[in-house]
Amino acid sequence: xxxxxxxxxxxxxxxxxxxxxxxxxxxxxxxVYWYRQLPEEGLKFMxxxxxxxxxxxxxxxxxxxxxxxPKEGPSILRIQQVVRGDxxxxxxxxxxxxxxxxxxxxxxxxxxxxxV
Amino acid sequence: SQQGEEDPQAxxxxxxxxxxxxxxxxxxxxxxxxxxxxxxxxxVHLILIRSNEREKHSGRLRVTLDTSKKSSSLLITAxxxxxxxxxxxxxxxxxxxxxxxxxxxxxxxx
Numbered sequence: 001x002x003x004x005x006x007x008x009x010x011x012x013x014x015x016x017x018x019x020x021x022x023x024x025x026x027x028x029x030x031x032v033y034w035y036r037q038l039p040e041e042g043l044k045f046m047x048x049x050x051x052x053x054x055x056x057x058x059x060x061x062x063x064x065x066x067x068x069x070p071k072e073g074p075s076i077l078r079i080q081q082v083v084r085g086d087x088x089x090x091x092x093x094x095x096x097x098x099x100x101x102x103x104x105x106x107x108x109x110x111x112x113x114x115x116v
Numbered sequence: 117s118q119q120g121e122e123d124p125q126a127x128x129x130x131x132x133x134x135x136x137x138x139x140x141x142x143x144x145x146x147x148x149x150x151x152x153x154x155x156x157x158x159x160v161h162l163i164l165i166r167s168n169e170r171e172k173h174s175g176r177l178r179v180t181l182d183t184s185k186k187s188s189s190l191l192i193t194a195x196x197x198x199x200x201x202x203x204x205x206x207x208x209x210x211x212x213x214x215x216x217x218x219x220x221x222x223x224x225x226x
Contacts, residue, residue: 033214042204042218043159056213091159093214102166103146105206105214109158 004029004094005074006108013082013115021077021111025094032075033093033105034067043091049075082115089113122205122217130225135192137220139205140185146208148181148188153202153219162190162203192222200224 005024013019025032030051035043045059049069060067064082069075079086089112093105122139129135139148150162165172165181165188172179178191192199202219209215 031212035216043206043216045213045215048213056211095214102164103208104149104161104164105208106161107151107159 004092004106004108006090006092006111008111009109011111011113013113015083015115016081019079019082019086019113019115021079021090021092021113022074023077023092023094023108024074025092026106029094029096029106031095032069033095034075034077035091035093037089037091037110039088046077079113082113084115087113087115122203122220124220125218126221126223128223128225129195131195131197133195135195135199135222135224137190137203137222139188139190139217141188141205141207141215141217142186143207144210145183146210148179149206149208149214150177150179150188150190151204151206153204155201159204195222195224197224197226 004026007022011019032049034046036046037043047060047067048056051069052071064080066078089110091110092108095103095105145167147164147166149164151159152162153159163174163177163179165179176193181188200223202221204216204219206214206216
């Protein structure tokens with residue numbers, strides 16, 4: 001059972017380009033979370049999705065950022081017209097359906113976005 | 117903010133000593149998880165403690181949870197150089213959101 005897979009591991013984009021970050025959750029997991037981590041800082045919650053639904057996007061910037069988790073395929077975090085301040089590590093986590101006391105989140109290795 | 121808060125923010129101890137990190141949170145939770153992150157790397161899950169548990173052990177790790185005080189502690193005994201990393205607590209809240217604290221940077225001195 002492969003873990004949470006994120007790709008690419010490293011992504012370089014010029015200012016104004018689009019960045020697409022992919023996250024394939026663990027098999028059987030239908031909850032996906034995205035986090036952003038700036039250098040020397042903690043993980044900031046961005047968005048929580050279940051299949052085909054955005055449950056909580058309170059941590060997402062209102063503009064340029066979007067996320068989806070389609071019925072088939074990976075979850076995608078899209079950043080349009082990237083700026084230097086978007087440079088960060090973006091982590092995805094997944095968990096099983098029916099969150100409860102035993103629910104454990106498994107993390108991918110992250111995508112390190114650099115905007116030049 | 118619903119994020120947890122770890123303290124201290126940074127901790128340096130001699131190899132072989134015990135390291136204690138604390139985490140406080142604000143909302144009701146289903147469980148609390150501790151993660152380790154080496155510099156520039158991904159997150160490694162260390163231990164999960166459920167909201168109805170008070171203490172849990174795993175190897176050199178000991179975690180406590182006090183839901184009345186909304187706080188948790190992570191104790192690493194007999195620290196080693198390889199324990200140098202950042203440690204984060206994350207709470208699974210009742211609304212299914214997982215929220216992280218800002219982390220404690222632990223440095224083990226030789």
